[in-house]
Amino acid sequence: MGYASTQPTGKAEMRCPQSMIAELMEIADYISHMRTEIAALRANEMTRDRIPMAHEELGNVLQATAGATNTIMEAAEAMLALPDDAEYRANVEAQIYTIFEACAFQDITGQRIGKVVEALRNFELRLARFASAVRARDEGGIDPAEAERRERAERLLLNGPQPNGPAVAQDDIDALFA
Amino acid sequence: MALDLNMPILVVDDYQTMVRIIRNLLKQLGFEEVDDASDGTAALAKLKNRKYGLVISDWNMEPMTGYELLRHVRADEGLRTTPFIMVTAESKTENVIAAKKAGVNNYIVKPFNAATLKSKIEAVCGA
Structure with a gap:
């Protein structure tokens, strides 16, 4: 090892000690502020509790809606297949009560979705606070899997359902095919 | 021209619930020969093995995707008139414009009702 690395070579090393101390104190303050903001993000709690909870709740919602749809469709199919006999009305009523019972899923799934929405709102608040505190800027490209997904969606016009119902009304589509 | 209720129909959808809904609606309309596939690849394989009167x-x-399936069907000499x-x-x-350009015969936006499905089948297959 030579002496060259310890010799003053640039403007930074020529600063007066007071200026350097002030700068170091500013950096120390920033680091302390960052630590506070990172702690406020509570990343461990998010990854350990809230994100798995959201996954689990949404999985349950999916399962409950699929189960209820299946029950309702089975009841409807059973009604369609009923013979037109003296028992017809009683049999239809029995299937209708099955449909009513199956519709109870909506109350439970509503509550589950409410929990997920609350968790998302919480993430949003924490991330917004953190991004503002560290003056975060979005840089860098997206990961290859996401880039591929976006390219496929664009190429194959996979826009999905529109937020407020169909973008083009069925009547307008019909006019195009008339 | 009356609808041929014996023509085989291929329903292509990755959601079994939707397949079941369309199957039931078709059954109500009198169609008994209904087959299904869960994506374009599976549908194309079925289309090569059997002559269908309609693809939904x-x-x-x-x-x-269904859009790719449509383009494959229209590019295939044996299937292009299906x-x-x-x-x-x-x-x-x-989407509607692209499908029309690719040769789709009609276009239904979900959610739809039995009357809409019936009128489109009649328009496409002749009633």
Whole structure:
């Protein structure tokens, strides 16, 4: 090892000690502020509790809606297949009560979705606070899997359902095919 | 021309619930020969093995979408005249225009009712 690395070579090393101390104190303050903001993000709690909870709740919602749809469709199919006999009305009523019972899923799934929405709102608040505190800027490209997904969606016009119902009304589509 | 209620119909959708809904609606209309496939690739394989009188397909499926299936069907000498109805939640103008350009015979936006499905089948297959 030579002496060259310890010799003053640039403007930074020529600063007066007071200026350097002030700068170091500013950096120390920033680091302390960052630590506070990172702690406020509570990343461990998010990854350990809230994100798995959201996954689990949404999985349950999916399962409950699929189960209820299946029950309702089975009841409807059973009604369609009923013979037109003296028992017809009683049999239809029995299937209708099955449909009513199956519709109870909506109350439970509503509550589950409410929990997920609350968790998302919480993430949003924490991330917004953190991004503002560290003056975060979005840089860098997206990961290859996401880039591929976006390219496929664009190429194959996979826009999905529109937020407020169909973008083009069925009547307008019909006019195009008339 | 009356509808041929004996013609085989291929329903292509990755959601079994939707397949079941369309199957039931078709049954109500009197169609008994209904087959299904869960994406474009599976549908194409079935189309190569059997002559269908109508294809009713969703758009957004994996690995092959309904839009790609439509283009394959229209590019295939043996399949190009097969009537094709798109039944999809893709309701943007660009989707409808692209499907029409690719040769779709009719286009239904989800959610739909039995009357809409019936009128499109009649328009495409002749009533």
